[in-house]
Amino acid sequence: MRTLIVNGLVVTPTGEIRADLLIEQGKIAGILTPGGQLPAADELIDASGLIVMPGTIDAHTHFTAAHDFPELELREGTQGAAAHGVTTIIEMPHSLPPVTTVDSFLARREMLASSCCVDFALWAGLDGNNVSQLAKMQQAGAIAFKAFLCSDSADGAASDEKGLPRLNDDSLLRAMRELACFNGLIGVHAENHDILIGASRELRAAGRSDNRAIALAGPEIAETEAVGRVLHFARQTGVRTHIVHVSSAEAVRMITAARPAARVTCETCPHYLLLDVEDLVRIGANTRCSPPLRPRPVVNALWQRVHSGEIDLLASDHYPCTPAQKQTGQHGIWDAVKGLTGVETLGPLFFSEGHIRRALPLAEVARMTARGPAQVFQLWPQKGAIALGADADLALYDPQANWTVSGEKFHGLGKWSAFDGIRCRGNVVRTLIRGITVFRAGEMQVAPGFGQFLTRTGYSPVLSGG
Numbered sequence: 001m002r003t004l005i006v007n008g009l010v011v012t013p014t015g016e017i018r019a020d021l022l023i024e025q026g027k028i029a030g031i032l033t034p035g036g037q038l039p040a041a042d043e044l045i046d047a048s049g050l051i052v053m054p055g056t057i058d059a060h061t062h063f064t065a066a067h068d069f070p071e072l073e074l075r076e077g078t079q080g081a082a083a084h085g086v087t088t089i090i091e092m093p094h095s096l097p098p099v100t101t102v103d104s105f106l107a108r109r110e111m112l113a114s115s116c117c118v119d120f121a122l123w124a125g126l127d128g129n130n131v132s133q134l135a136k137m138q139q140a141g142a143i144a145f146k147a148f149l150c151s152d153s154a155d156g157a158a159s160d161e162k163g164l165p166r167l168n169d170d171s172l173l174r175a176m177r178e179l180a181c182f183n184g185l186i187g188v189h190a191e192n193h194d195i196l197i198g199a200s201r202e203l204r205a206a207g208r209s210d211n212r213a214i215a216l217a218g219p220e221i222a223e224t225e226a227v228g229r230v231l232h233f234a235r236q237t238g239v240r241t242h243i244v245h246v247s248s249a250e251a252v253r254m255i256t257a258a259r260p261a262a263r264v265t266c267e268t269c270p271h272y273l274l275l276d277v278e279d280l281v282r283i284g285a286n287t288r289c290s291p292p293l294r295p296r297p298v299v300n301a302l303w304q305r306v307h308s309g310e311i312d313l314l315a316s317d318h319y320p321c322t323p324a325q326k327q328t329g330q331h332g333i334w335d336a337v338k339g340l341t342g343v344e345t346l347g348p349l350f351f352s353e354g355h356i357r358r359a360l361p362l363a364e365v366a367r368m369t370a371r372g373p374a375q376v377f378q379l380w381p382q383k384g385a386i387a388l389g390a391d392a393d394l395a396l397y398d399p400q401a402n403w404t405v406s407g408e409k410f411h412g413l414g415k416w417s418a419f420d421g422i423r424c425r426g427n428v429v430r431t432l433i434r435g436i437t438v439f440r441a442g443e444m445q446v447a448p449g450f451g452q453f454l455t456r457t458g459y460s461p462v463l464s465g466g
């Protein structure tokens with residue numbers, strides 16, 4: 001099967017060029033100067049007026065964590081991902097049971113292989129007792145290992161039966177030493193447990209159940225302290241370390257300063273770039289996440305870190321709980337489940353806010369949504385860029401499309417969005433995975449189970465430090 005995509009503006013790692021793309025056997029086989037003799041092809045796609053971006057890799061999703069219908073969520077939710085330019089997801093270990101053993105890892109791999117519409121890789125989890133399982137899970141294909149330094153329970157227990165407990169410093173250090181033995185990657189939710197527990201206890205005791213209390217319960221110092229500790233452990237152990245959902249620009253500064261002595265990377269999420277604490281106060285439950293939304297000066301400083309290239313990737317932290325789970329109750333916003341939907345807005349929102357509104361170059365948008373995650377999670381160079389030999393995973397954007405975020409229209413079961421009402425410019429009109437059109441003209445073109453399981457290519461990122 002040969003496909004040609006002609007007349008598009010193609011975004012490569014070095015910039016955007018007018019080019020025609022030749023796809024053979026699912027791979028990019030030619031980046032052709034327009035106007036020349038075109039090779040014969042089975043399928044011709046006219047991308048006039050469109051921007052051809054590498055497909056988005058969402059390295060942080062929780063499709064199976066949020067409610068009792070994990071397979072259904074994977075089927076419908078990954079359709080939503082494909083419809084919005086996401087071509088690979090890396091799914092977190094939260095599930096029933098959590099992925100902390102080889103057996104649970106293999107069962108989970110089966111579940112995703114039969115349900116996903118997009119390609120997928122899998123995280124495994126650290127629970128403080130499974131150091132002996134880590135090498136085996138990596139051999140079975142685990143791409144990274146998730147650690148929590150905090151919990152909603154004072155005793156550090158997992159917040160529900162699908163979750164992971166907090167690791168104390170001893171367990172964290174032991175896990176990092178073990179992972180370093182086989183070049184594993186640890187991904188850390190870095191917030192100081194004691195500070196969070198103390199702050200929320202004080203606020204609840206004072207009778208606070210208003211929206212702003214959620215922000216006060218997750219002070220920035222809890223994040224920067226934990227990041228500092230993880231950086232110290234990363235330097236000492238030499239393990240590849242990834243800090244998930246960084247909300248603090250100061251934490252990013254610390255991470256940059258720690259390179260290259262520590263092999264550390266970081267991600268942020270659209271909600272930390274598009275929303276601030278006043279949105280939390282105004283909107284309430286639908287913006288509850290952890291770490292919480294930050295004050296506007298922190299958001300502005302985080303954008304500076306985006307523009308300076310210090311943030312390796314953007315991920316959604318997609319948590320598609322039902323609207324009912326986001327409701328407040330007698331304890332006010334404390335009753336709203338933490339976590340935001342985001343896989344269906346990740347690429348288009350960042351295209352609109354980053355590129356159209358803030359003039360971030362398209363190659364930088366592509367770095368943060370495709371090349372960065374591919375390199376950090378060792379899917380590079382099979383995934384992550386429009387380059388010769390890479391999988392033809394593509395998102396075709398109409399840069400003129402005007403649209404407004406509406407969670408009601410999501411494909412997944414979490415039909416709500418913290419971004420409801422935000423006006424955007426630029427949207428995905430067609431998505432290809434391995435050269436096959438999976439979405440176009442508003443319709444899915446493939447069935448659940450199309451997505452393939454991905455393992456590490458072995459590539460190790462060269463860290464630039466910004």
Ligand SMILES: [Zn+2]
Nearest residue numbers: 060062092317
């Ligand atoms: Zn998460």
